[in-house]
Amino acid sequence: MSPGIGLMKRRLEKEKDAIALAMSGVAKKYNVQPEIIKTLETKYDDNTGDWYVALGWDEKKAIIKMDSVQAIIIEIKEI
Numbered sequence: 001m002s003p004g005i006g007l008m009k010r011r012l013e014k015e016k017d018a019i020a021l022a023m024s025g026v027a028k029k030y031n032v033q034p035e036i037i038k039t040l041e042t043k044y045d046d047n048t049g050d051w052y053v054a055l056g057w058d059e060k061k062a063i064i065k066m067d068s069v070q071a072i073i074i075e076i077k078e079i
Helices: 015-030
Strands: 038-045 050-057 060-067 072-078
Touching (some): 015 050
Antiparallel strands (some): 060 072
16 A cells, blocks of 8 residues: 555655746746746645745746646646
8 A cells, every 4th residue: 555645755845946946947948047037926735735936037927836746847827
């Protein structure tokens, strides 16, 4: 029997880890330099175990949703 998701160690435990993954994903998807990307807001959802990071660069903004257990980007939504 495998442990439930609540017993697994999270790979994105800290806010700085989530921000780094979000910046990497935006830099790759939109071909921008990480130095110009600014962190606007971060939020951790205790119920789902997901990180949400809002980033901005030039005149664009995006919300990045990440799974904290698998340390993967689930969705990048430009706003």
